Amino acid sequence: MLDISGLKTAYGPIEVLHGIDFYIAEGEIVTLIGANGAGKTSLMHCISGLQPITAGKISFNDIPLHTMPDYKRAGLGIAHAPEGRHIFGDMIVEENLTLGAYHRSDHEIQADIDDVYKMFPVLYEKRHLHAGGLSGGQQQMLAIGRALMVRPKLLLLDEPSMGLAPILVDQIFETIALLRERGMTILLVEQNAYVALSVADRGYVLETGKIVFSGDADSLINDPRIREAYLGA
């Protein structure tokens, strides 16, 4: 579904990804593991178009992405719930969800909004409130809900558990498991490598802009080097 080869990107003169080869097959949950600054978020931004690439190729269902402007990618079915949530804080919850479907013109938008409310009932309760006033966990649900409004084929989740209380982390990961049952393809970036690997099919380990390990989630969880570096065992 998603194929990346030789991907490089830079912020000004500083290259942060040095030739990434990476793929995601349909229906998979793939996780990216790595320390702060390893380039996980940069890689996600390259896929959703927020970060221009300097070399390499990205293709999505054989459509080249690297030449496509950022705002056209939602129309292809790529949704991104970015790190830091980036909700529209001065708009109400329901407007946030409606904007997630901005590129759509079908008549099922309201039905999808109801679907998000079913998944996160607290958003329904607060649907007329400004999103900026929600708690961190509710904002994260809203960010995921808004991404789902894209009707994504590929969902990019960047640090969905960051800053959340453990009970909310559980809730977010239950949602991810639910989405997986629905057959959604997900790329997940997480600080909490253990939790991420336990829901994922495969994982990649990123270190200073290079992929250093990749493999099945089970084999990564059991790999002694990864256990030591990322799982704290």
Place this chain on the structure above:
Amino acid sequence: MSEFVQFCFSGLTVGAIYASVALGFTLIYNASGVINFSQGEFVVIGGMTTAVLIASGVPIWLAAPIAIIAAVIAGMTLYKLAIEPARGAPLVTLIIITIGASIFLRGLMQTVFDKQIHRYEGFSGEQSIAIFGAALLPQSIWILGGSLVVFVLLVWFLSRTKAGNAIRATSSDILAAKLAGINTNSTMMLAFALSAATGALAGVLATPVTFTSYDAGVLMALKGFAAMMLGGVGSPAGALIGGILIGLIEAFTAGYISSDYKDAAAFLVIFLVLFFMPGGLFGMVRVERV
């Protein structure tokens, strides 16, 4: 009594003009976070173009739309040539660019038009209507009506249309707007175009009362800015109320104190708002959670 009513009439008239300028500020601010200090020049482009066309025999109903289109082209060009290439620069830089654009536009108008003061006849004649012993110009009704219509259209556009929502989303969080599939570049260009049209319409309506000249935009922009600060930055209702209040304050200062202090009143208001009520009357305090 008649004096008081007279001051109210003149205050409401100029206030409605300031409100239109402030609404133009609000549109661009809502899309980009930029305070566009060449907003006053859009007003002058509207007034000057209409005046010059009417002087050369074009009827008002044709001259006014041409003037508004001229301002829209100026607004889009300003975005394309000056703002878009500097995307990603800090807001202060963008605001300084608009000050530069304002100086440039003034020079351009001096060359294309002239340095004279212009006006043309009011749309419904010059015969004032007597109410409570005070004189109300029919053009004042046009100005008030015009800014109310612009306000209603703007509120409807921002809250009820897809393009309006895109403008609000772009200002709220540009990264999220891109991810939602909004073409943020053309959204901002649309905001500049609409804002220019709003300003130019104010110029077209106001020129029979206020007169215009190539450099009239500076004071117009500053008064509109004061109106927006008083009303609350980013709020259309604030822009409208703020504009009317600044107009009234100015008219009463001129009438009861001295017309020498007329312009100072608006700036005194900016100071007071910044000191005591930085959010303005309708301003929202942005809360951010981490």
